[in-house]
Amino acid sequence: MLLHLIAEANRCRVIWSKELGFATVLGFWADLSWVEVLFTSLLVQAQTALVNSGTKKHGTGRSRNKTFRQSFLSAFASRIGERLAEATAAAISQESASRGTDLVRVLAPREQEVEQAVERMFPNLVSHAVRTSWDREGWAAGSTAADQASLGARDRQRLSP
Numbered sequence: 754m755l756l757h758l759i760a761e762a763n764r765c766r767v768i769w770s771k772e773l774g775f776a777t778v779l780g781f782w783a784d785l786s787w788v789e790v791l792f793t794s795l796l797v798q799a800q801t802a803l804v805n806s807g808t809k810k811h812g813t814g815r816s817r818n819k820t821f822r823q824s825f826l827s828a829f830a831s832r833i834g835e836r837l838a839e840a841t842a843a844a845i846s847q848e849s850a851s852r853g854t855d856l857v858r859v860l861a862p863r864e865q866e867v868e869q870a871v872e873r874m875f876p877n878l879v880s881h882a883v884r885t886s887w888d889r890e891g892w893a894a895g896s897t898a899a900d901q902a903s904l905g906a907r908d909r910q911r912l913s914p
Contacts, residue, residue, distance in 0.1 A: 754826075754827065754830040754831075754883055755792065755795060755796065755799070755826070755829070755830040755833060756776055756778070756788075756792050757769075758830055758831075758833060758834030758837065759788050759791050759792050759795065759833070759834075759837065760778055760780065760788050761834070761837075762834070762837035762838060762840075762841050763780065763784045763785075763787050763788050763791075763841075764780060764781070764784050764860060764863060764864050764867065765778055765779060765780030765781075765784050765785060765788050765867065766778070766779045766780065766867055766868070766871050767779075768871065768874075768875050768878065777874075779867055779870050779871055779874070780867050781863060781866075781867070790905070791904065791905060794903070794905060795829075795833060795902060795904075798898070798902045798903065799825075799826060799829045799895075799898060799899075799902070802825075802829075802894070802895075802898035802901075802902075803822060803825055803826070803898075806821075806825065806894050809821040809888075809890065809891075817888060819886065820886040820887070820888040820891065821888045821890060821891035821894075822891065823885045823886040823888070823891070824885065824886060824887055824888040824889075824890075824891030824892045824895065825888075825891040825892070825894050825895035825898070826895060827883075827885045827892070827895065828891070828892040828893070828894075828895030828896045828899065829895040829896070829898055829899045829902075830899075831896075831899075832895070832896045832899030832900060833899045833902065833904075836899065836900075836904065837904065840904065845860075
């Protein structure tokens with residue numbers, strides 16, 4: 754989910770192959786580079802925050818680590834996706850204003866090229882809903898960790914088409 758949201762914010766597509774256990778990311782080279790760096794950085798940040806949150810148990814003493822972790826990571830990814838969407842919209846708006854052109858129209862053909870590549874390489878692609886467990890404390894901790902996560906230079910740098 755985190756990889757998908759990062760890729761989406763950078764005009765790339767992720768195709769997950771459950772049978773093979775890996776993801777394919779399609780996009781333009783510069784966008785793919787940002788996806789790789791940002792995904793690696795955020796994965797390390799999420800894992801560090803998760804470890805720092807400690808172990809979790811029910812009142813009965815039974816472990817609830819799995820549910821906590823799943824909720825934490827889902828919330829982290831969701832909130833990072835929101836932050837990246839906001840940063841991308843702001844960067845496009847700022848760049849469009851400084852160039853005096855509608856950058857969305859400039860980027861649209863690139864997005865269309867990526868979509869055509871996806872259709873060519875994965876003609877039988879189907880979508881599935883993501884299921885996850887729910888733990889209120891895990892969700893809150895993941896959201897907080899995502900708000901504190903560094904998005905690096907990407908959100909401070911001018912967007913380049």
